[in-house]
Every structure is written in C-alpha cells, then in structure tokens.
Amino acid sequence: MGNDETATIDFMAQFSSLLISASNFAQSLLVPGWRLYQVLIVLGLMVLAYGLHKVSDIWLQNFVRNRDGWKTWQLRMIVQIRRRLGLIWFCFFAWGIWAVMQAVTWPSRSYLIGLAGTLAIAWLVIGFATRFVRNRFLRRLVTWCLWIYVTLYYLNLSDDFTQFLDNLDISFGDFRISVLTLLSAVVLIGILFTGARLVSNTTATTIRRNEDISPSMQVLAVKAVQILLYGIAFFVGINSVGIDLSGLAILTGAIGVGLGFGLQKVISNLVSGVIILLDKSIKPGDVISLGETFGWIQTLGARYASVVTRDGKEYLIPNEDLITNQVVNWSHSNDYVRLDIFFGTAYGDDPHKVRELAIEAATTVDRVLDYPKRPVCHIVGFGDSSVDYILRFWIKDPTGGLTNIRGGVYLALWDAFKDHGISIPFPQREVKVLKDSADAID
Incomplete structure (x- = not known):
C-alpha cells in the first residue's frame, strides 16, 4: 500500500x-x-x-x-x-x-x-x-x-x-503539486501582491513629487517599479511554497510561443508605450490631434493612452497608433499655438484701418498673446464682393480650447467694426427685368 x-x-x-x-x-x-x-x-x-x-x-x-x-x-x-x-x-x-x-x-x-x-x-x-x-x-x-x-x-x-x-x-514525472501547495501559493501571492501594491503606490507618489523628472519618465519609472515588485512577489511566493518552476520550463516555453503569435498587438502596444515614454514625444497633459480626435492626454498606460476631448468623451487610443500614425502634438516643444481666422470687409473701407482695428481687437481678448508674439493681419486677396484678410494670433494654453478663443476673437472683430463703421459684406444678387422682356411676358 x-x-x-x-x-x-x-x-x-x-x-x-x-x-x-x-x-x-x-x-x-x-x-x-x-x-x-x-x-x-x-x-x-x-x-x-x-x-x-x-x-x-x-x-x-x-x-x-x-x-x-x-x-x-x-x-x-x-x-x-x-x-x-x-x-x-x-x-x-x-x-x-x-x-x-x-x-x-x-x-x-x-x-x-x-x-x-x-x-x-x-x-x-x-x-x-x-x-x-x-x-x-x-x-x-x-x-x-x-x-x-x-x-x-x-x-x-x-x-x-x-x-x-x-x-x-x-504529478507530472518529477513535478508534483498538491491542493495544499496551490492554496498556500494563492494566499501567499495575494499577501505579497498586496504588499507590493502598497510599496509601489508609496514609491509612485514619491516619484511624481520629484519635479526634476519629466512626466513621461515618471510614468516609465512607476511602471518599471510596479513590474519589478509584482514580479518579485510572484516568484518569491512560488518558491516559498516549494513549487519547482524548472519542471514547467518546456510547457511554459510552448505556451509562450503560442501567446507570442496570439498577442502580437498587445506586445506591440506595450513596446510602443515604452518607446513613447523614452523619446518623450507624448506625455500626460499634452494636447494632440489624431485624425478626427482632438483632446488632452490624461494618462499613458501600458497598452493605450487616454485622450479626453472637450465634450467629455474619453478615447482609449492604442500606443501603436501613436507610433505609426501622424500625430499633431500642439504642446510638444513649447506651449505656443498659432490660430488663423479669415474675414472680409467692403471695398469702400480703408484696408490700413481694417488691419489696425483687427490687431487691436484681437489683443483685447483674454488668452491672446500680445508679447512676445503679437497678432498680425494681412490682405490675402480681392474677392468678388469683399477684400479678404487673415488674422493670425498666438495662445499659450491650448488645453483651454481652440473653438472658444476663435469665437471670442470673431466677437471682438464684430464689435470693433461696428463701432468704427466697417462693414462686412455678403454676396448679393440683383435681378433686372428688361423692358422688351417684360412686354414679351405680357
């Protein structure tokens, strides 16, 4: 027996x-x-x-x-x-x-x-x-x-x-695992994971308070600490209960090959996330445009980046898309952003005065910079019913929105032109009925 x-x-x-x-x-x-x-x-x-x-x-x-x-x-x-x-x-x-x-x-x-x-x-x-x-x-x-x-x-x-x-x-050959060992491993790993989470949270708070480290490197450092602590907790828990991982080497190798083919996208997103954090091309707080999506980077995760738009929608964009697609980063090297608006005035209005009023009106709007980048206004063409202008101005806080600042400048132009008698023409059509044509109709 x-x-x-x-x-x-x-x-x-x-x-x-x-x-x-x-x-x-x-x-x-x-x-x-x-x-x-x-x-x-x-x-x-x-x-x-x-x-x-x-x-x-x-x-x-x-x-x-x-x-x-x-x-x-x-x-x-x-x-x-x-x-x-x-x-x-x-x-x-x-x-x-x-x-x-x-x-x-x-x-x-x-x-x-x-x-x-x-x-x-x-x-x-x-x-x-x-x-x-x-x-x-x-x-x-x-x-x-x-x-x-x-x-x-x-x-x-x-x-x-x-x-x-x-x-x-x-038992599998020399490998043996019992219900007691399995339950002990689960309990011990759970306790170690809890300790690792508490330590990683404390470390993450310390890293985020260090102003000498850039935001992207802070995220990378926090992720590295979490992976290290959780990895140590897992292997310490496995070894503490006496589980010999060498017996699973062949099995885990085969599983790893299968997962490598099945998780190509996931691995690609993980690697892309590390590249983004290392080259600092995108960091939390940046304002970006990707296709039709315009918003602010809220968080950078291991698999995706969270982008929040002005209407409150939160897009989870895979890190691979941020690497392979064209991304407009409005605040990559600096926070200065130039905006252009187009308008037209009647041919009877003095263009010199129009340009002066447009620049003055733009500088009265909050968030529009007057120094070191002052607004400029240029004539860009003579249209069918108006003289066409472009007004260019700079802001330093794209996170505050772009549509609202454009609307504010348009309102300032409207008020300035109204006060100084500058008219904004619109297309009009006149229909003349010739006398011979009227007699023919009768």
Whole structure:
C-alpha cells in the first residue's frame, strides 16, 4: 500500500473520530450543564449582536451624513465597519462575558465563549486585512482560505486537514503539486501582491513629487517599479511554497510561443508605450490631434493612452497608433499655438484701418498673446464682393480650447467694426427685368 493511500486512510479514520466526537458533544448538549449554557449564551449573543447591528447601522449612517469633507479612505473604512458591526458587537460582548465568568467561576465554564470570541476576532481581523487585496476574486479566495485555516487551527484540526490536502496532488514525472501547495501559493501571492501594491503606490507618489523628472519618465519609472515588485512577489511566493518552476520550463516555453503569435498587438502596444515614454514625444497633459480626435492626454498606460476631448468623451487610443500614425502634438516643444481666422470687409473701407482695428481687437481678448508674439493681419486677396484678410494670433494654453478663443476673437472683430463703421459684406444678387422682356411676358 502506498504512502498516499495510507495517509488518506489515516485521515478518514481521524475524520470519523472527529464526527464521533462532534456527535458526543451534540448529545451532551441535551443534558443541562455548563456546555449547554455556554452554547445558549453564544446563541443569545449572536441574536443580540444582530439586533444591535441594525440599530447602530442606522445611527452610523446618520452620523456620516452630517459630516462634510471626509476623505475617500475614511468613507471606505466606514463602509467596512458597517458591514461588520454585528461581528464587532459579538466580540465586545463575548469577551466581556468571558472576562466576568473567568473572575467569578471556573475557567472551564467559559471555555466555549472564549473560543467563540477568539474566532470572531480572528475573522474580523482577516476581513479588514484582506481589503487591501484589490482583485475581488483573489480577495475572496484569500479571505475564505484564512477563515478556514484559523477556524481549524483553534479547533486543533489544522494538522490533520493540512495532511489531507497535501495528499491530494497531481504529478507530472518529477513535478508534483498538491491542493495544499496551490492554496498556500494563492494566499501567499495575494499577501505579497498586496504588499507590493502598497510599496509601489508609496514609491509612485514619491516619484511624481520629484519635479526634476519629466512626466513621461515618471510614468516609465512607476511602471518599471510596479513590474519589478509584482514580479518579485510572484516568484518569491512560488518558491516559498516549494513549487519547482524548472519542471514547467518546456510547457511554459510552448505556451509562450503560442501567446507570442496570439498577442502580437498587445506586445506591440506595450513596446510602443515604452518607446513613447523614452523619446518623450507624448506625455500626460499634452494636447494632440489624431485624425478626427482632438483632446488632452490624461494618462499613458501600458497598452493605450487616454485622450479626453472637450465634450467629455474619453478615447482609449492604442500606443501603436501613436507610433505609426501622424500625430499633431500642439504642446510638444513649447506651449505656443498659432490660430488663423479669415474675414472680409467692403471695398469702400480703408484696408490700413481694417488691419489696425483687427490687431487691436484681437489683443483685447483674454488668452491672446500680445508679447512676445503679437497678432498680425494681412490682405490675402480681392474677392468678388469683399477684400479678404487673415488674422493670425498666438495662445499659450491650448488645453483651454481652440473653438472658444476663435469665437471670442470673431466677437471682438464684430464689435470693433461696428463701432468704427466697417462693414462686412455678403454676396448679393440683383435681378433686372428688361423692358422688351417684360412686354414679351405680357
């Protein structure tokens, strides 16, 4: 008989013994005594905690509504406390009753109450601690694994259950992985990932505060730190639970080749993102035009860039498109942007005066620069019904919009021309009916 079969039989025997013990304990509750009294006290505390949960939850909601200016982390903490008010009340009363009974009677008469209080506190601490795991599925898995482990630990069943999970394994030649190893790896990696996220967030904040580093290099440095920390956390977690990755070398190599063909676009976007960050051609805050899209770079991700337009739409543009397509960066080397508007006046108006008024009107508009780049106005042609002009002016804040500044300059021209009697002609047609043609019609 193999070692695995022997271990399984031993565990089943222990499990049967556990069931017998549980049956004997349940039968002992049918006889009046301190075991029954402790169980009834625990059940009563559960009912009391549930009632207090409902009452205190309403009070806590009203308390929070009357408070302004709370930070996001404070509000999230209140939400987590609200979800666990019943458990908090149970811990408070269980340990209070346990302390009193320890002082006035035999310790054995409060053992079950202390055990229930201990488990409640352990579950409460695990519930709060695992909130730092951002991934929802991983957080739930880690939470349940820790809850089960601490419960078995305080019931003195952890060693037997651990041995049973270790016997449930899958082997490929020299490579062996058990359910225990897999669960341990998931829990440990979840904890290490949480620590890596906290460290990376702290490091990212420090990097972003350093004004000597350009915005693009800040993004690259933050991404590099995150990849490094998460990579270390993953491999440390795998090695800590005893998983030998060398046995998976061939399998991972084949999977890597398949993923290389299937994820060409993803890899291309990742490489393009690194190139963009290194050459600093585009950085957060830049104003760009790509095809019909005009907006501001909000964030640069590993796969795409987030561009927000004036109408509030957010476009996720793949990094590869920013490399291979023609992109207009309005604020690449400097923030100066020149805008042109066209207009016409009547032939009877003095063009010298028109040019002077146009330049003066443009300088009265906010955001239009008067120094070092002053507006200019030139005649560009003689049209059918007007003398055509171009007015060129400069701004330094394209993030404030382009259409609105053009509209402001047009309004300033309208007011200036109206005050000085300058007319803006529009096409007109006159229809003359000749006398002979009128007689023919009659």
